[in-house]
Amino acid sequence: MGYESILTLVGTKIKPEYLAKVEQTLEKKTARGFSPINWYFDLVMIDEDDCLAFIARKDGADFYDPFEDGSVPAIMGKWPDVEKFASWLRQYSEKGGRMVLHSIEGDGVAFGWEFDGNGRMRYLELRPAGKWD
Secondary structure (H helix, E strand, C coil), X not given: CCCCEEEEEECCEECHHHHHHHHHHHHHCCCCCCHHHHHHHHCEEECCCCEEEEECCCCXXXXXXXXXXXXXXXXXXXXXXXXXXXXXHHCCECCCCEEEEEECCCCCCEEEEEECCCCCEEEEECCCCCCCC
């Protein structure tokens, strides 16, 4: 993606059996077979609820106030290879975890992925869902 957007992690709870593996990946900042996304591991942490969350910026320029553990649910930036990051996360996320992007460049684009807890993900997009009033 070549434009600025907000990347949000929603309920991306790491399965207990993979918690140590994910923590090790974040510590080493590398995942076998996913080298284009290794830089993402500098941006994330496991929060107090065992969810993947973003590390709050030191300059305080986040959209959200940091939680006590230093995490925030979303950060702004450009997200190359974001689908590969979602593919990495789908292996470890419990059912219902989501990763969502929302453009801040005025085009209103919003999309993301939802994880099924079995290593699969499905694409999400913003689209009309109701009748005209």
